[in-house]
Amino acid sequence: MRPLLSLLLAAVLCSADSIPAKDRILLLISLDGFGADVLADPHMPVPNLRRLASEGAVASRMTTSNPTVTWPNHTTMVTGVYAAEHGVLYNGLLVRGGPGKPVHVEPWRDKSELVRVPTIYDLAHQAGLTTAEVDWVAIQNAPTITWSFAERPDPKARIPRELVEAGVISAPDVAAFHKHPITWRDQIWTQAASYMIEKHRPNLLLFHLLNTDTVQHRYGPRTLAAASALSLADARVGDLLRALERAGILDRATIFVVADHGFKQVTHNIKPNALLRREGLLRAAGGEIHCDAYVVPEGGTAMVYVTAAGGKAPLLRKLKEIFGRLEAVAGIFEPKDYEAMGFPDPVRNGQMADLVLAAKAGYSFTAAHDGMRYSSPGATASGAARAWTAPATSISRPPSRGCSA
Numbered sequence: 001m002r003p004l005l006s007l008l009l010a011a012v013l014c015s016a017d018s019i020p021a022k023d024r025i026l027l028l029i030s031l032d033g034f035g036a037d038v039l040a041d042p043h044m045p046v047p048n049l050r051r052l053a054s055e056g057a058v059a060s061r062m063t064t065s066n067p068t069v070t071w072p073n074h075t076t077m078v079t080g081v082y083a084a085e086h087g088v089l090y091n092g093l094l095v096r097g098g099p100g101k102p103v104h105v106e107p108w109r110d111k112s113e114l115v116r117v118p119t120i121y122d123l124a125h126q127a128g129l130t131t132a133e134v135d136w137v138a139i140q141n142a143p144t145i146t147w148s149f150a151e152r153p154d155p156k157a158r159i160p161r162e163l164v165e166a167g168v169i170s171a172p173d174v175a176a177f178h179k180h181p182i183t184w185r186d187q188i189w190t191q192a193a194s195y196m197i198e199k200h201r202p203n204l205l206l207f208h209l210l211n212t213d214t215v216q217h218r219y220g221p222r223t224l225a226a227a228s229a230l231s232l233a234d235a236r237v238g239d240l241l242r243a244l245e246r247a248g249i250l251d252r253a254t255i256f257v258v259a260d261h262g263f264k265q266v267t268h269n270i271k272p273n274a275l276l277r278r279e280g281l282l283r284a285a286g287g288e289i290h291c292d293a294y295v296v297p298e299g300g301t302a303m304v305y306v307t308a309a310g311g312k313a314p315l316l317r318k319l320k321e322i323f324g325r326l327e328a329v330a331g332i333f334e335p336k337d338y339e340a341m342g343f344p345d346p347v348r349n350g351q352m353a354d355l356v357l358a359a360k361a362g363y364s365f366t367a368a369h370d371g372m373r374y375s376s377p378g379a380t381a382s383g384a385a386r387a388w389t390a391p392a393t394s395i396s397r398p399p400s401r402g403c404s405a
């Protein structure tokens, strides 16, 4: 994803021969979980993406970064560096519960707490350009974003109020936004982005759709449901192209369509916390968990934390021994391995785990601590498919006038 940032920076910051940067727009569209294999299928109905591809350039795949989940990979896209440097390891901030308590992930934290390096929108803002985001991640309350319609929009914020005034959305629907179906939220996010394009003309707009991810988690990749969701996302891209046309700026727009990861089908979930419980390292009673170690799943990988007070070395030896016995675990990685994998040193980033587990093909991890070590996801279970290191999509369409940088 590093080359992607170079392209984005050149597109948003450089001066074209005849169009000043302030009169141009870079639209970065992320279709969550849109695997590169989808475009290779000639019978996938995505006419807008095909049109963009035929007018622009297509990469056969994007290389994902670790951990291969949504927020770390989106942050890599806008920073050009791995989690080792940008610091985002989860879809939120890892918070420690104290000695003997599990760790947990809190999503609604400010960008300043999550992202440790400058982003493309920071640089654009610094260069005097305007910036906007719709449903982007790890970006809450970023002071360098000019206009925002967030994943959970703030009813008091400027753009949500303008959209209520324009009749795009009602005030009660803004207030209860996150409770509504993801298909509807994708539509409103698209309308919000279209409104910003026509009304405010930001120089940089970061846009993210989620239904493609939700559907593939629930029904699995390469299903009719997944194809329908991917095709619907293509229609939303078409909506944005028409907004650029209506605004009269399509000829000065640079459009990138990208994805954060693809999907792989799994047949079983691994439950490392259930194993910890069987080994007496995790105890659950009265809705409370007390533990010497705790595992946070991230699809095909899992992050292992020693939570007991005192020296870690004997516990780490035991954890490696018990997870090493699981035939579905392909590898156990330690801090000495992290640099090569793009993970941070735990000394520099307190969110980083003591060990990382990798699953064999066909398996993913779950946080459940009850029952046996494994479970089979049902057809409609949320564990039917998990994000993993499948290649992601990348299409770019330059403006009709080239950029000279």
Ligand SMILES: [Zn+2]
Pocket: 032, 033, 069, 070, 071, 213, 260, 261, 387
């Ligand atoms: Zn994602």
